[in-house]
Amino acid sequence: xxxxxxxxxxxxxxxxxxxxxxxxxxVAAATYGLSSKATTPDASERRAKQxxxxxxxRKCIGCHTxxxxxxxxxxxxxxxxxxxxxxxxxxxxxxxxxxxxxxxCNHCRHPQCVDVCPTGATYxxxxxxxxxxxxxxxxxxxxxxxxxxxxxxxxxxxxGVADKCDFCIHRVSKGLVPSCVNSCIGGAxxxxxxxxxxxxxxxxxxxxxxxxxxxxxxxxxxxxxxxxDHSDEHENKRGWYxxxxxxxxxxxxxx
Amino acid sequence: MYEVPxxxxxxxxxxxxxxxxxxxxVSGSVLLRKGGFGSSRFAIARCGALIGPxxxxxxxxxxxxxxxxxxxxxxxxxxxxxxxxxIGSWFLNIFIILSVLYAMxxxxxxxxxxxxxxxxxxxxxxxxxxLGIGVAIYTAVMLGAMxxxxxxxxxxxxxxxxxxxxxxxxxxxxxxGVFFRRKSSDPAIRNDYENSTYLLITSDAVLLGGExxxxxxxxxxxxxxxxxxxYAMDTILPGGQLALPFWGLVVVVGLLIPFFIEIFQMAPKxxxxxxxxxxxxxxxxxxxxxxxxxxxxxxxxVIAGQISxxxxx
Ligand code: SF4
Ligand code: SF4
Ligand code: SF4
Numbered sequence: 001x002x003x004x005x006x007x008x009x010x011x012x013x014x015x016x017x018x019x020x021x022x023x024x025x026x027v028a029a030a031t032y033g034l035s036s037k038a039t040t041p042d043a044s045e046r047r048a049k050q051x052x053x054x055x056x057x058r059k060c061i062g063c064h065t066x067x068x069x070x071x072x073x074x075x076x077x078x079x080x081x082x083x084x085x086x087x088x089x090x091x092x093x094x095x096x097x098x099x100x101x102x103x104x105c106n107h108c109r110h111p112q113c114v115d116v117c118p119t120g121a122t123y124x125x126x127x128x129x130x131x132x133x134x135x136x137x138x139x140x141x142x143x144x145x146x147x148x149x150x151x152x153x154x155x156x157x158x159x160g161v162a163d164k165c166d167f168c169i170h171r172v173s174k175g176l177v178p179s180c181v182n183s184c185i186g187g188a189x190x191x192x193x194x195x196x197x198x199x200x201x202x203x204x205x206x207x208x209x210x211x212x213x214x215x216x217x218x219x220x221x222x223x224x225x226x227x228x229d230h231s232d233e234h235e236n237k238r239g240w241y242x243x244x245x246x247x248x249x250x251x252x253x254x255x
Numbered sequence: 256m257y258e259v260p261x262x263x264x265x266x267x268x269x270x271x272x273x274x275x276x277x278x279x280x281v282s283g284s285v286l287l288r289k290g291g292f293g294s295s296r297f298a299i300a301r302c303g304a305l306i307g308p309x310x311x312x313x314x315x316x317x318x319x320x321x322x323x324x325x326x327x328x329x330x331x332x333x334x335x336x337x338x339x340x341x342i343g344s345w346f347l348n349i350f351i352i353l354s355v356l357y358a359m360x361x362x363x364x365x366x367x368x369x370x371x372x373x374x375x376x377x378x379x380x381x382x383x384x385x386l387g388i389g390v391a392i393y394t395a396v397m398l399g400a401m402x403x404x405x406x407x408x409x410x411x412x413x414x415x416x417x418x419x420x421x422x423x424x425x426x427x428x429x430x431x432g433v434f435f436r437r438k439s440s441d442p443a444i445r446n447d448y449e450n451s452t453y454l455l456i457t458s459d460a461v462l463l464g465g466e467x468x469x470x471x472x473x474x475x476x477x478x479x480x481x482x483x484x485x486y487a488m489d490t491i492l493p494g495g496q497l498a499l500p501f502w503g504l505v506v507v508v509g510l511l512i513p514f515f516i517e518i519f520q521m522a523p524k525x526x527x528x529x530x531x532x533x534x535x536x537x538x539x540x541x542x543x544x545x546x547x548x549x550x551x552x553x554x555x556x557v558i559a560g561q562i563s564x565x566x567x568x
Contacts, residue, residue, distance in 0.1 A: 116400060118341035119330045139330050140323015142260040143340050149403035149565060155260070160323035213568055217402045234486065234566045253257045255403075255564030 050109070050129035051167055052194035052222040053181070054201050054210065055102050057229070059188035062087060062100035064248070066180035066189065070104075073168065073179040079250045080154040082165040083180050086254060087246040088229045099229035102189070104180070105152040105165040106213065106221030107131050113144035113153060122162065128193075129222065130167045138162050149217040151255045167191075194222065259561045264321040269394045269553040270423075271314030272347070273416060274546070277424025279307035279354045280387035281458075283380035295451035297368045300380075301361040302428045302435075308354045311390070315347065339400050343393030350386040357383050391420035398560060406487035406560040411476070415469045415552070422462040423549040426513075426542035429455050433538050452538065453524065453531040459545070460517040467510050487563035491555060496562065501555040509548010513541035 062085055070076065070083035086101040107124075111131045114122050121137035122144050124130070133144075138161035145153045145162060156163035168178035172191070176182070181189040192201035204226075211228055212221040231243045232254070245254050282303025285296050319328045331344045357379040360372045395416035398407035429452065436448060477488035491501040516537050523529040 112401065112403065116338050116340065118336065118338040118344060120334055120336060121330075137327075137330055138324065139327045141340060142323070143338070143397070145260050146561070147401045147403055155323050162323070214565060216567070217565065230568045232566065232568045251258045253564070254568070255257060 048129075048195055049127060049193050050195045050222060051107065051172065052129075052192065052201055052205075052224065053104070053167075053178075054190040054204050054224045054226065055228075056188045056190070056204075056226040057100055057102070058227045059186040060085070060100040060102060060184075061186050062098075063185055065183050065185050066102055067248075069179045069183035070165070076163075077156060077158050080156065080163070081249055082163070084247065084249050086248065088231050089242075089244045089246070090229070090231050091241050097229070099227075099231075101225070101228055102180075103150070103152070103213075104223060105131060105148075105167075106150055106219065106223045107167060109220035109222060110218060112147040112149070112217075112219060116143045116147040118143065128172075130169060130172075131164075132166050132169065133162050133164065135159055135161045135163075149214050149219060149255075150221075151251070257562050257564065259558060261557060261561065262321075264317040266550075266553045266557050268314035268318040268321075269416075269557065270550045271310035271317075272394065273391050273420030273553070274423040274427055274549065275307045275309065275311035275314070275354075276350065276387035276390040277420035277422070278303040278310075278427050279350075279357065279424070280384045280391070281421060281424045281428060282307065283357070283384040283387070285454075286380045287377065287384070294368065295447045295454065298432075298447070299428060299451050299455060301366065302431050303424060304354075304358045304361045306427050306431055307387070307424070308351065308358050311347070311351055311354065315351065339393055339397040343390070343397060346386060346389040346393055350383070350390045353379055353386060354383050388417060391417045398557070403565065404487075404560045404563075405483035405565055406477075406490070406556070406563050408484070409473070409476070411469060411473050412556070415466065415473060418462050418466040418469060419549050419552055422459055422466060422545055425455055425459040425462065426545035426549075429459070429538055430542040430546075433535055449531055449533050452533045453521065456517050456538075457521050457525070459541075460514060460521060463510055463514040463517065463545070467514065470506065470510065483565045483567075486566045487560070490559040490563050495559075497555045497559045500551055501559075504551035505548050505555060508544050509551055513544045513548070516541040516544075 064085050067081065067083045067085060071081075074082065076082055083102070083104045086103060087098060088101060089096070089098045091097055107130055109129070111122075111124055114124055114131065117123075118141065119137050119139055121134045121139070123132065123134070125132060140155055140160045140162065142155055142162070145155065148164075153162055153164040155161070168176075168180075171178055171182075177191045178189075181191045190201050190204060192199040194201050194205065196202060205224055208226050210224040210226055211230065212224055213228075213230075214221075231245075233243050233245050235241070235243050247254050282300045285303070286300035288296065319325050322328060331341065332348070335341055335345055357376065360366065360376040360379065363370075363372075366372065392413050395413040398404070399409055399412045402408050432448070432452065432455075474488070474492070477484055478492070489495050491497050493502070495501075520534060520537055521531070524531040
C-alpha cells in the first residue's frame with residue numbers, strides 16, 4: 001500500500017468516527033470523496049509492493065491446467081471457481097478465430113468488493129496489495145459478490161462465506177509462485193511485484209501493449225493481459241460477425 | 256443466464272422493511288403534524304405505529320437466514336464503516352428497537368392524544384420518522400453503490416424506494432382501517448373516520464404522483480443514455496425479460512390504477528368542496544394494488560439488476 005493510500009485510510013478512519021458520532025453519513029461520504037482526490041502522490045511515494053499477474057494470451061492453449069491446479073490447491077468445491085478460462089469464438093467460416101481468456105480475481109487497486117463489505121472481512125493487504133477474505137469474519141451477505149465487476153467471487157457452498165482467488169498467499173509468502181502460474185503449460189502467466197521496476201512483470205508490462213478488463217469501472221485491475229480478445233456477445237446485436245463466449249463455469253453468461 | 260445471489264428473501268425483506276418503515280414514518284409525521292383533522296390524526300398514527308415494526312422484524316428475520324453464515328449476523332455490529340450495508344444495519348437495528356417502543360406507547364386502550372405518555376410518544380416520533388426514512392432509503396443506496404450493476408447504479412433508485420415505501424405504509428394503514436375500525440352509527444365517529452381516510456388518500460395520491468414521475472425519469476434517462484445502463488435497461492423496457500411484470504404490475508397495477516382510483520375518490524371534495532364519502536371496496540382495491548406494485552417493484556428491479564451486466568469486457 002502506498003503512502004497515499006495510507007493517508008486515505010487514516011482519513012477514512014476519521015470519517016468513520018464522524019459517522020459513528022453524528023450519523024451524518026452523506027456529508028461524510030461527500031467529504032471523503034473530495035478529500036481523497038486532493039492528494040497528488042509523487043513518484044517516490046508510489047513504491048509499495050503490489051503483486052500482479054500478466055497473462056500472455058498468445059501463449060495460452062486453453063488447456064485449463066491452471067484451473068485444475070487451483071481446484072486442487074484449495075479443494076474448491078464443485079460448481080464454483082477461483083480460476084477459469086473463457087473461450088471467445090468469433091467470425092464466420094473461413095474467417096474465424098478462437099482466443100482464450102484465463103480469468104481470476106484482479107486484486108484491483110481500487111477493489112469495490114472492499115468498499116462494500118460491511119464487516120471488514122474483505123480487505124486489501126497493505127504489505128502486498130492482495131485482496132483477501134477473512135473467512136472467520138465474513139457473514140456471507142454476498143454484497144461483495146454483487147459489487148465485483150468481474151464475477152470473481154462466489155459463496156463457498158461448504159463454508160458459507162465469500163471466496164475467491166487469493167493469489168496463493170500461502171505460496172507467495174514463502175517465495176513460490178502461485179499454483180496456476182507454476183502449472184501453466186504455455187508459460188503464459190507471469191507473477192510478480194509490479195511496483196518493483198526490476199521485476200520481470202514490470203519489464204514485460206512496460207515493453208508490451210497490455211490491457212486490463214473493464215477499465216471503465218475504475219477498479220484498476222492488477223491482472224494484465226497481452227493479446228486479450230475483449231470481444232463480447234453484446235456485439236452480436238450489430239449483426240456483423242458472430243461472437244460466442246464459453247465461460248466453462250456454472251454461469252453460462254459472462255460478466 | 257446469470258446467477259442471482261440476492262433472491263426472494265432479500266426482495267421480500269426490501270418490500271417488508273420499506274412497508275414497515277413507511278408505516279412508522281407516516282404515523283410519526285401524522286402525529287407531529289399541527290392543526291386540522293383533529294382526533295382522526297391520532298387514530299392514523301396509532302394504526303401506523305402498531306403495523307410498522309412487525310413487517311420490518313419479519314423481513315430482518317428473512318435476510319438473516321439468507322446469509323451464508325446466519326449465526327454470525329452480529330459481526331455486522333463489531334464496527335461501522337462506509338459500506339451502505341453497515342450503515343443500514345445500524346439504522347435498521349436502532350429503528351426496530353425504537354419503533355417497538357413507539358408502538359408500545361399506543362398499546363394501552365386508554366392511549367389518547369394528551370395522555371401521560373404523550374411527550375415520550377412525540378419524542379419517539381421525532382426519531383422514528385428520520386430513522387424509518389433511513390431504513391427505506393438505505394436498501395436503494397446499497398443497490399445503487401455498484402458500477403458492476405448498471406441498472407441500479409443511480410441515485411434515483413433511492414427516491415423511488417423511499418416514495419414506494421411511504422406509499423406502501425399509507426396503503427397498509429388504509430387497509431387496516433377498513434378491517435379493524437369499529438363500525439359505529441355515531442356521526443362524530445363516522446365523520447372522524449371519513450376525515451382520516453381523506454387525509455390518507457390525498458397524501459397517498461401525492462406519493463403515487465411523485466413515484467410515477469420518478470419511474471418516468473428513471474426510464475427516460477435509461478433510454479436516453481448509451482452503453483452499460485442502456486443495455487441493462489433493456490431487461491425492463493418493452494421486449495425485455497422482465498418487461499411484463501414491470502409494466503403490468505409495477506406501472507399499471509401498482510401506480511396508475513390506485514392513482515386514478517384515489518383521484519376519483521378525492522376529486523369531489525377537492526374540486527367542488529363536496530363532502531368526502533368513504534367507499535370501502537375502493538379502499539380495499541387501491542391499497543392492495545399498491546402493495547402488489549411495491550413488491551413487484553422490488554422484485555423486478557432486484558432481479559433485472561442481477562441478470563444484466565456491464566456491456567464491454
Ligand atoms: S476482481 Fe473483484 S473480487 Fe477481485 S479485487 Fe477486484 S473487485 Fe475485488
Ligand atoms: S460476503 Fe463476506 S466478504 Fe463479502 S461483503 Fe459480505 S461480509 Fe464482506
Ligand atoms: S493465484 Fe492461486 S488462487 Fe488465484 S487463480 Fe491462481 S492458483 Fe487459484
